[in-house]
Amino acid sequence: FFDITAKELKNDDTAIHIDSLYIHSKHEQPCFVAVYVLKTEDTSHLGYETNPDAWHLITDKIVQCKGFYRRTHVPLRSLDSNQTDSTYDERLVMKSGQTKSFYVMMNDPILRYSNTNNFGQEYSSNDHLIFYEGTGVGDWWGGDAGKYLYRPRTWNGSIRYEVVQGEETKEITPPSQSPTLSFEETALCPKQISTPYTSSYSSHGNMFDVQTKSKAITVTGMSLHTSKVANLAYEIYTKPGSFQDGLNDQSVWILLASGNVTGAGYGVGTHIPSEHFLTSTRSSRVIPPHATQGFYVTFTTTDISYDTTSLNVGDSMMSDDNIDVLVGVSIPEYPFGSSFYEKRLWRGEIEYATHSTCEPSTSPSLSPTISTSFSPSSTVSASPTGQPSTASPTWGCSDESKLETTSDGETAAYGSMFEVYAVPREDQQPLVIKTFDLLIEKPRVTVRVLVYTKPGTLVGHELDGSAWTLICNTTVMTRQYREFTSIPNSAFKDIHMVGPERRSFYITLDESSLMYSDKSQSTDFSDDHLQILEGNGVGRYPLFVGDSTYSKFIYAPRAWNGVIHYETPCTESSIASIGVVNLSAPPPPAPPPPAPTPITTRVAYLFNVDHDPTIFPLSILLNDMEEKMENKINGLFVTDDILEAYIDFRGLEVMGVESKEEKENE
Structure with a gap:
């Protein structure tokens, strides 16, 4: 925690706009940073340290910490969730003589500060701001009854801001080296x-x-x-x-x-x-x-x-x-x-x-030029495909259900991978997975949750980021120890399934706190619609940025600890049990006729394409056509209601697109 005060500015219309912070971290790693501003202005943070309701959350996100003696940038203005137009966030605006209090917190104990001598006294200043000695924090909101508050301590970092009418941006600490080329304001x-x-x-x-x-x-x-x-x-x-x-x-x-x-x-x-x-x-x-x-x-x-x-x-x-x-x-x-x-x-x-007077110009043109080759050291070869269906069902009503695994997990790590199997049913009743509850080790802290999914098994795809689709990226406040923490439905994309169907999920936090069991007490986490299978624990975050050596961070077998919330169309018995008869409600989709094998249809289209082989080879043109055509067809499938219904309930999918040159005798 620390306080800053704006000095006397030029006039009443002049204001300081705080843009971002630079923090000092112990290690170089991805790290979670939260920044709060005290709601009560013109006062110190003293007395408010243990009261979360007294603070505005400005940002909570993952940044790439730079480590010892290097500044880590934490944008503030760009991440304010309440700012929806070009106006500035008033919580980050200071006028002459105004005091604001800040709380900077990380999930890992790697935020650097200094032991100093005079709490509340001026430590540093420049022409516009005064920075005061503050308080170190050893746990979120100081722990129970402020047990982990330490003072005096001085935050290590810098504050970047603009003086809105002064045509300048300053930092309390010396800025990094900047370009020397001047801005010319004439003859533009x-x-x-x-x-x-x-x-x-x-x-x-x-x-x-x-x-x-x-x-x-x-x-x-x-x-x-x-x-x-x-x-x-x-x-x-x-x-x-x-x-x-x-x-x-x-x-x-x-x-x-x-x-x-x-x-x-x-x-x-x-x-x-x-x-x-x-x-x-x-x-x-x-x-x-x-x-x-x-x-x-x-x-x-x-x-x-x-x-x-x-x-x-x-x-x-x-x-x-x-x-x-x-x-x-x-x-x-x-x-x-x-x-x-x-x-x-x-x-x-x-x-x-x-930087010259205006002259007539020609229209922009697509004109490739030759350059030196580009040889990156690390390349992701393909983009994810096969986006999950997220359309809302059109059932007249639905039954809400949940399937829980266990809450006896003895191990915490960054993530968990597991498979879900939709049980085959005679009525071919579909279901929609709405959200998950998670068992998280640390109570009453803010963590980031990411959920990925892919059709079929996870085996062989544990490290392949291109095989997975992100369906949730949000932050949650964890509940008490051994209590499940829910992911808000609004942050989770619906996943449609109909048996028999297998789908894989990968859940990860930005800290090592997700609980799972080293060996499940029972592999039969199932009900009439779903079965949750044993999977893997994941000991690394982020996982998909590594190479094959990251396989050492995959632990198996492990049983995820959590709850799956899902919905199914109402049955006659469930309608009767709630005393509702909705004769106007459309029935659930009729089951498809059983088929011993999938039906494959091949469709051929003939295109005439103007092509100059001196610009790039025919093989590249054909590859580009395959890639873009498959992408367009998949895009059509998820925007057409009828096709999407066939995807969800009949297993319709694009098996592949092939482009080739037609010979004269074909």
Whole structure:
């Protein structure tokens, strides 16, 4: 816990906008960070340490901690869940003489602070802020009756903020080295370059390069592409030189803008408000003539939309008179990771201004150029396919049921993998899995929960991230010891099953607290609809960023401790038991006729395609057609009600797409 006070500012209209924190961690690892602000203003945190209701949660997320003597960035403004437009979060705004109290907490005891001598006294200051000695915390909210509160202690870190009318951004501690190229405000000609708003895939983010031609430019704005129409948190970074020199090193990137925007949906750009760009980054947005500048755009969720290409990373995908936008990579993790998908086309628009008078320009063109080869050290080879159906059933009513395993687990780890088997029934009654309850070792703490699923068995796919689909990414407050903690239904995508069907699940936390049993007392965790089978424990997080050596973190056999909540269509007996007769309700889907073997249908389409083999080989064109066609067909299946019903209840699936050149005699 610590307090800060704003000094006397220029006038009543001047305010300090706190943008982010930099913390000091003991280890270099993914770590969970929560930041709170005291609801009561102009007072110290003293006396409020053990009262969670007295605090606003500003952010709780996983960041990549940098370790000893390196600053770890924790964005605040960009992750405020209540900010849905371009206005600033008032909880992070300070006026002259105002005091605010902060609480920074991690699940692991690796947050660094210093033992000091004068609690509540000034420790550090600059022209705008005073920072005071505070309190160390050894457990969430100080433990029982504040048992684990230590003072005086001084938080190690820095506060990044903007003085809104002062055209400056400051840190209490000395900032890292910044670019020296100045921002030229005269003789600027506004321009923009847009890519097509098409996409076949989505992930957390994209990295790509921009190359200038004979003129210097200043980047003034940007639009991103997402298929979502929802509130999304984003971040935009840049660095001098190619992004390839900073794939795995967050320290070389400069944050240009962050905030929350409402996604505009597929086929159009989601514009980033100009006021979201930090005024201090103007010099970082200047690109000299004949220079390369790397960009990294990311959402905190897997909602950035992009396309694939046969062009190499570094080839030009879009060009105008002043700049080339080059082929880059997609990033499957947030905020940074060790793996990526290469040969990816960022989708969006860059607004910029040339440092010269306006001249007529030609239209952007798709003109590939030749570049050096790109050889990443770690590559994810494929994107996940086979998205689970999430459509709501149209039953007149439904029965809610649950299947519990056990709560006698003696071991805690990061995650658990297990299989669920939908029992074959004569009535072919379907079911929908709505959510899970988990047994978590640590009571009354906030943890992040991620749930993945895949059709069929998990055997052989334990480390294959491309085989799994994320269906839940949320935070929960755990209950008392040995009490199940529920995942909110709203955070969990419905999973439809009909017997006989096998489906695998992987549940992981961001800390080693998920309980399971080393050996189940009984393998028969089952009822009339479901059976939960023994699976694996997982001793690593995140799991999918590793290589085959991560197999040592898979422990088997293990029995997951938890509860599956599911729904089925009402039966006559259940309707009678609740005294309801709904004659207008549609009946459950009729069972399909039994078939001894699946029926496979092959459909052939003939296309005439203009193709220039001097640009790229025919084999690449055919591979691209296969990949995109299968993606489009799967997209059609989950947007058509009739086809989706066949997927859910008849097992309809795309077995594969094959593209080939038709010979004259065929």
